Amino acid sequence: MSPPPDEIRYHDAVTYQVLARSWRPQRFADLLGQDAVVQTLQNALSSDALGHAYLFSGLRGVGKTTAARLLAKAVNCAEGPTAEPCGVCDSCREVTDGASIDVVEIDAATHTGVDQVRELQELLRFRPTRDRYRVVVVDEVHMLSKAAFNALLKSIEEPPPYVLWIFATTERHKVPATILSRCQQLDFRPLSNEAIRSHLEAIADREGFQLSPGAAGTIASAAQGSVRDALSLVDQLRAFAADSIDDEAVAAVLGVPSFEVTAGLVDALAEGRVAEALLIIRTEFASGHDAAILYQEAGRMLRTMLHLAVDPSLDSALTEDLRGNIEPLTSALGIDALTRMLGLWLEQEPMLRDAANRELALEVAALRLARWPAVQRVEQWLAGGEGPPAGGSPPSPTTTDSPGGGPTPMSARPASLAAALWAKYPRLAGAIEAAQVSRDGEVVIISFEADAHALARYAGSDAVRPALQSACGTIYPGAVEIRVEVDTVQDQPGETENALMAAAENDPGVALARSILGGEIVAVRPNGGG
Numbered sequence: 308m309s310p311p312p313d314e315i316r317y318h319d320a321v322t323y324q325v326l327a328r329s330w331r332p333q334r335f336a337d338l339l340g341q342d343a344v345v346q347t348l349q350n351a352l353s354s355d356a357l358g359h360a361y362l363f364s365g366l367r368g369v370g371k372t373t374a375a376r377l378l379a380k381a382v383n384c385a386e387g388p389t390a391e392p393c394g395v396c397d398s399c400r401e402v403t404d405g406a407s408i409d410v411v412e413i414d415a416a417t418h419t420g421v422d423q424v425r426e427l428q429e430l431l432r433f434r435p436t437r438d439r440y441r442v443v444v445v446d447e448v449h450m451l452s453k454a455a456f457n458a459l460l461k462s463i464e465e466p467p468p469y470v471l472w473i474f475a476t477t478e479r480h481k482v483p484a485t486i487l488s489r490c491q492q493l494d495f496r497p498l499s500n501e502a503i504r505s506h507l508e509a510i511a512d513r514e515g516f517q518l519s520p521g522a523a524g525t526i527a528s529a530a531q532g533s534v535r536d537a538l539s540l541v542d543q544l545r546a547f548a549a550d551s552i553d554d555e556a557v558a559a560v561l562g563v564p565s566f567e568v569t570a571g572l573v574d575a576l577a578e579g580r581v582a583e584a585l586l587i588i589r590t591e592f593a594s595g596h597d598a599a600i601l602y603q604e605a606g607r608m609l610r611t612m613l614h615l616a617v618d619p620s621l622d623s624a625l626t627e628d629l630r631g632n633i634e635p636l637t638s639a640l641g642i643d644a645l646t647r648m649l650g651l652w653l654e655q656e657p658m659l660r661d662a663a664n665r666e667l668a669l670e671v672a673a674l675r676l677a678r679w680p681a682v683q684r685v686e687q688w689l690a691g692g693e694g695p696p697a698g699g700s701p702p703s704p705t706t707t708d709s710p711g712g713g714p715t716p717m718s719a720r721p722a723s724l725a726a727a728l729w730a731k732y733p734r735l736a737g738a739i740e741a742a743q744v745s746r747d748g749e750v751v752i753i754s755f756e757a758d759a760h761a762l763a764r765y766a767g768s769d770a771v772r773p774a775l776q777s778a779c780g781t782i783y784p785g786a787v788e789i790r791v792e793v794d795t796v797q798d799q800p801g802e803t804e805n806a807l808m809a810a811a812e813n814d815p816g817v818a819l820a821r822s823i824l825g826g827e828i829v830a831v832r833p834n835g836g837g
């Protein structure tokens with residue numbers, strides 16, 4: 308995104324000052340989301356322990372230049388040096404207006420040469436004309452040439468007592484170590500979605516325009532931690548939608564699908580409703596939205612859902628309404644399925660990036676994800692886990708907690724015993740995954756194939772019993788006994804394989820894979836069974 312202009316003409320003759328400018332913080336307390344930086348600077352100011360060179364690093368649009376100007380005001384304020392510059396004295400006002408003689412701002416992106424640094428050094432030989440300090444703010448300092456850095460070094464090493472250097476950079480790793488070591492370094496944090504969203508809502512309130520919660524959330528996440536980008540987006544939106552910015556205006560201007568559309572797409576993908584997913588994608592294309600953005604937004608939605616599933620406080624940028632929209636699907640899918648879906652979705656990125664036809668690439672990506680529930684059922688069943696494959700009956704009786712006991716859509720499946728163990732006891736979870744887990748009244752039966760007796764012994768050992776009991780308590784409330792069994796009646800090898808083969812043949816996921824890849828199913832091997 309290019310830096311925003313200072314003024315936008317909109318609604319005919321009205322000249323409108325951009326929000327990033329009219330809302331630039333004039334007090335340290337108003338600097339959004341940079342409490343640690345503010346505290347460090349204010350402490351230094353009030354204890355008279357100011358350094359002579361600072362390096363502010365962090366993403367663009369998180370308040371580095373604003374903090375530099377506040378610091379310049381603080382040291383030169385008629386009431387100061389002070390941790391709370393007055394904002395109204397000549398000195399403060401001149402900094403606000405960019406008209407101060409003693410506060411110089413240089414953009415290193417356009418002044419990279421050694422000559423400019425020498426010129427600057429010439430200026431710094433003289434005491435400030437009125438104020439206490441000559442403050443030099445060098446923005447994007449990493450862009451300076453090597454010679455310019457070397458020239459600069461001398462000035463930082465032995466600065467006159469009235470000089471204060473403030474360097475700002477978005478790429479600290481490109482600043483030479485010799486410079487870094489001579490500066491006090493302050494790290495500016497990216498702003499959280501939540502912080503940006505509530506800032507936008509406060510601004511809308513004060514400026515008297517409507518901003519829907521969905522719109523605020525979408526803008527906040529599109530801004531990726533930069534409050535300046537967020538405000539610049541709001542400017543664009545106001546130019547488009549005047550005083551009522553809603554989800555549709557955001558969708559039109561940013562080219563991002565609305566929350567409902569993205570949630571609908573993820574819902575269709577998660578439940579394998581291929582036709583519906585493709586229809587959503589086509590509709591979005593018809594309204595001129597970019598495939599890359601749609602892909603990105605679906606990934607972001609999966610991530611949000613994963614956050615919600617892990618810990619609802621992780622993604623507090625969502626309003627209650629929006630959260631309510633995706634909560635049912637989130638809890639139905641659970642952490643494991645969401646992790647895999649997100650992983651699978653991210654794997655499609657290179658294809659989408661390189662594709663000549665991005666719409667087609669996105670459709671393929673969606674197709675792959677939408678087929679995943681079916682593939683997962685087969686995988687689970689081949690691994691001897693819970694859950695029958697769709698459309699076929701399992702070779703041995705398996706019960707799950709899901710009502711009906713028929714083909715179980717992934718989204719309705721309760722978290723499995725293995726899933727409950729995974730975080731703390733991965734090895735035990737791995738063993739349980741190789742077993743069939745069923746429940747018979749108060750008894751949980753964990754049944755292993757005959758050739759998995761080593762796993763069965765491990766799962767039945769006293770060492771893992773407490774972990775198993777606790778996980779069973781979560782997944783099968785009311786169960787009082789755990790029985791670990793080994794299947795002693797071994798099928799004829801040929802029969803097992805035939806049964807597996809038949810199930811694989813019948814599975815739509817496998818059928819799809821074959822239709823794409825071609826070829827025959829050569830062998831189906833139960834996991835861990837040899």
Ligand SMILES: [Zn+2]
Pocket residue numbers: 383384385386392393394395396397398399400
């Ligand atoms: Zn002042």
